[in-house]
Amino acid sequence: MSFVDRLRELRLDAGVFRRATDRGANESAPSAFIRPRPIESRSSKEQSVGRRQSSNEFSGRRFFSSAAGSPVSRPAVSSPKKVYPTANNSSWTTEAKEPAGERQVIKVGTGVRPDDPPSSLCPKPRSPKLKVGITLMTRKPHRFDWWLRYHRNLGICHVFVHVEDTPELLPLLDSDEFAGFVTVTTGDDNSLDTHNPNSPDNYYTLMQRQEEQVRRSVVSARRMGIQWLFHIDDDELLHLTEPFSRLVRELGSDVTCITFVNIEATPKSLNAECVFEEIDTFSQHLMLAYRNGKSAGRVSVADWHGPHRFTGRYCVVPVERACILHFESCTYEQWRNKFIKHKEMGEAKKNDIPFPFYRDSVTLFQEDPSGGKNEQRWKAFYQERKIEHFEQLHEDEKIRIRLTSCPKQMIDGASGSFCKWRNA
Template sequence: MPSHHNNHLTASLRSSTTISTQSFTSRLILLLTLLPLSLAALAFILQWKGNSDFMMDPITANSRWAPQGSHIQNHEIFPGMESSVLSPKAHKSSDCSSLGRSGAPSFPYFRDWKIDFQDDLRPKICITTSTSADLVQILPWMFYHKVMGVMTFFLFVEGKAASPKASNVLESIPGVKLIYRTKELEEQQAKSRIWNETWLSNFFYKPCNYELFVKQSLNMEMAIVMARDAGMDWILHLDTDELIHPAGAREYSLRQLLLDVPGNVDMVVFPNYESSVERDDIEDPFGEVSMFKRNYDHLPKDTYFGMYKESTRGNQNYFLTYGNGKSAARVQDHLRPNGAHRWHNYMKTPNEVKFEEAAVLHYTYSKFSDLTSRRDRCGCKPTKEDVKRCFMLDFDRSAFIIASTATEKEMLNCSNSSRAVVSESMLSRKTNKSRENQATARKVLGLETAAASHEAAVPPLSPPGLLVEA
């Protein structure tokens, strides 16, 4: 009897142990199943949140990246806001992420993106520009050049760039000085030295591009004074559709490039490369445009002349717009602007050198909207005669006429055809309704004769013209 009882007890214990083991195993399997699923879900949430920040439109930067303590809704730090001291930045290769083609903005403004501030870095570089662009264009342009080594920006703003939203963001960034186009500024500039000099007077009291050229020159004159007061070593004048390409410099650094310039050189010239757009749906030129037409100065001469027709596709000029590059000048006594592309000195002829590799990338007419933006800013009549008093360059004149008279479909055809060598027949049909359109948009624009097309646009100068064989 006791033996039977012991056997029953042993069986019960074994059964209980088996059930307990099975229960533990089941729980362990469930835990091992749920753990990776939970981690995957957490990773997805974190990635989604990060992408939402990455995709943020710079227009919303004034609320998302407001400086600490500001009245703006979200008190997050705009890149660089951790320091209010105007000082140069040290740049490492790790500061830049790969800028591959993407649907997102090319230069995302992460909260944790920091550039070291070091007061002893030389040379100190500043950029001045005159702009009416919005934040979508200004911010990536500015942060690109910050990474290149630019310390200070003197922004002469009007239009969208002077709006309260844009101003609030730009003024919060260390190293940025905004100068607004006011009546007081115009009165001050009317008393300036270059206003009374004959070289600039030929551009006075003319609309559109001529007016812009005068503004740029007067603003550059003021920027020289501000650069000297801020202790800058070099000054550049760039537009917000231009990026410096410091090829040939170690670590792709503009600071290193200028540091290597001999001390007896007063001015350096960056030949310009012109963007060659392959699509009509470009939204982010800095990130989506990757093909450029190299400057005459950076090409073997036999290549330039041998491939001229193929590279121009019927356009009588090698570049659609300017071809004489941009320059940087040492900040020194008696420095003055010499147009938007060069600097000069009242007391001497500057010692100028031209870079053999470094260039300025000009993203001209990269977006379809660029065709209409000039039209909206200029009140000239869309006729061949009137545009001559408004625009210096042939293609700007052509683009203005097309944007003012053509349908959207016709403008798209122009934009699609080799960067819009505008068809002569389209212009003729718009200015003379009785004529039929006889050509495609790839044909050369016949606004001027072949001889006139090789005349230098002053300013800026065109590159050397095609040599015609006898």
């Protein structure tokens, strides 16, 4: 065999090995729109709050090949592109805006791909109706009637709700309007009797009670034929600019957890008749609470994996396609009711809370149990630390979203935005 022939044979062997190695790496890598960093531990709590961050918390990327629609790994570049598959396995991209210092404009859109062919030219068979539910625990919620109507109109088929310390909520849940839409348990039915919701360390037993609520909801959801189950709170809304069913189809059957990034509402006054309708400004900057999103689990296989995730392979959906709108303590009354019940918390446990706003709120109620005449000192704290805090936001760090309790059906509906996204 000549030297040239031998060299050609070696190159062919190397090429086969390289292709096999790449294929193995692709098969073992998680299928995701965005590969996130690991969730920060409490030991790094000060790094996760009180600072400006770019709108994208995630360093990794997953790109989809235009030939076969399968994910392939590519190295990070200085000007990354987000690439999403279309129904015919073609792709469209949006350029990521270069950050200015530590800032980055959040690009938002309607979720309609610019190069998608008209539906009349590319008819798609109608898939079976996707059944999606929500599970949560609630205590003295703000406008829970609005919250229920919103998610029912969005396309949620059922809500599993555990009510704590709010007996006045039960007539609403038992009304003709909602009785068939909700499964209700309460703190008085011994369903979560291993944890007392009125205990002084309620902040820390909350996660244990949530775990029991989620796990029994998964069992009930399987019996009801529900395919996906979100775990969110009564101050959070699902927001989608395209159908959830499209996200499910694109990700494939091996993904068991779909995570929506959260963005935080920015209140402008102490009181509101309905924060969901009156607040229209949100941001991923200067956030006062968590920032690692909330998830839906595939009911047939997923299980509890903490309050923000379900077990199995997961993906994080880009914020312009879907997100969680978090109305964290958006009225003075909500804030007071949330933190005053923790005034007996011990110093060690309080210092372990990862959010300075939370810790300082608990400290306030411990050191000033009366709040002064008409609770003026408490109100002054809320005005400064909540309302004026978000006044520091720059205009390019704000997202405007106007909501209604009758959104477009976005669970299994046609693509399109049910409310307008725009930068401030």
